[in-house]
Amino acid sequence: MKAFLQTKQYIARDTLLCSFSLENSLAFRAGQYFFIEIPNPPFKDERGNRRHFSFVNSPSKSQTVEMATRIGDSAFKKSLAAMEIGRDVEINSVSGTFTLPKDLIQPLCFIAGGIGITPFMSMIKHLNELEFPGNVVLLYSNKTKEGSAFLEELQLLAQEQSSFHLIPTMTEDPAWQGETRLITASLVQELIPDYQDRSFFIAGTPGMVDSVNREVKSLLQDDSRITIEHFPGY
Ligand SMILES: Cc1cc2nc3c(=O)[nH]c(=O)nc-3n(C[C@H](O)[C@H](O)[C@H](O)COP(=O)(O)OP(=O)(O)OC[C@H]3O[C@@H](n4cnc5c(N)ncnc54)[C@H](O)[C@@H]3O)c2cc1C
Numbered sequence: 001m002k003a004f005l006q007t008k009q010y011i012a013r014d015t016l017l018c019s020f021s022l023e024n025s026l027a028f029r030a031g032q033y034f035f036i037e038i039p040n041p042p043f044k045d046e047r048g049n050r051r052h053f054s055f056v057n058s059p060s061k062s063q064t065v066e067m068a069t070r071i072g073d074s075a076f077k078k079s080l081a082a083m084e085i086g087r088d089v090e091i092n093s094v095s096g097t098f099t100l101p102k103d104l105i106q107p108l109c110f111i112a113g114g115i116g117i118t119p120f121m122s123m124i125k126h127l128n129e130l131e132f133p134g135n136v137v138l139l140y141s142n143k144t145k146e147g148s149a150f151l152e153e154l155q156l157l158a159q160e161q162s163s164f165h166l167i168p169t170m171t172e173d174p175a176w177q178g179e180t181r182l183i184t185a186s187l188v189q190e191l192i193p194d195y196q197d198r199s200f201f202i203a204g205t206p207g208m209v210d211s212v213n214r215e216v217k218s219l220l221q222d223d224s225r226i227t228i229e230h231f232p233g234y
Pocket of ligand 1: 069
């Protein structure tokens with residue numbers, strides 16, 4: 001489906017948030033992803049002009065697609081960064097099983113590494129529209145505050161919504177006053193005492209996801225309560 005760039009904004013270091021308007025509405029579930037193609041891109045390489053990204057917006061905004069990405073050296077990312085407002089792209093092939101459980105009352109723990117925050121933004125916006133029927137803890141790990149996308153928005157939401165708890169950790173930021181540890185089993189045990197009651201969702205780079213998955217698995221008797229999403233390419 002044709003879509004047009006509506007806004008673009010750097011929201012953290014090297015991190016671009018793009019919003020596209022769609023010709024028709026697009027059905028998706030919070031946490032899913034889509035494919036985007038840039039026709040006739042200004043930059044070209046052997047990796048091509050098509051990528052997949054998670055929806056950042058809530059499914060209730062069905063004529064909009066928001067995505068956020070770290071701008072790197074690939075031709076695709078350079079073309080995206082250079083895109084002018086009004087430019088057309090193709091958006092299609094919605095897919096993914098990294099989605100909220102049917103029972104939204106059950107307590108959840110989201111664990112995001114870096115740009116792995118994107119599917120959680122869609123989920124959190126969706127849950128916020130429903131006034132958080134369950135209880136959500138978001139453990140959000142970044143190297144620095146400067147590189148943490150959506151941090152202020154999440155901090156504000158955590159102040160407003162008593163059922164949403166945010167625990168940011170900055171692992172390489174000497175100026176950060178809060179948590180700085182990597183996400184391990186003992187950190188989860190210490191900071192989320194009711195972890196045994198929660199379902200876990202983990203998204204980020206493959207290395208981060210595999211490591212956190214191992215740690216969380218070591219804590220739970222039932223690892224079917226863990227759902228993961230790898231973002232390759234970082
Ligand atoms: C379900 C899902 C959701 C995602 N959501 C997001 C999101 O919301 N935001 C986001 O930023 N990213 C997301 N990604 C990752 C995204 O699709 C891109 O892979 C990532 O952004 C890197 O893109 P790139 O253009 O910089 O790198 P790419 O050029 O796509 O490279 C990706 C990988 O391929 C390797 N590679 C590069 N060139 C070659 C080559 N010639 N031959 C073989 N391998 C090569 C790179 O080393 C790298 O590991 C998601 C991925 C998945 C699977």
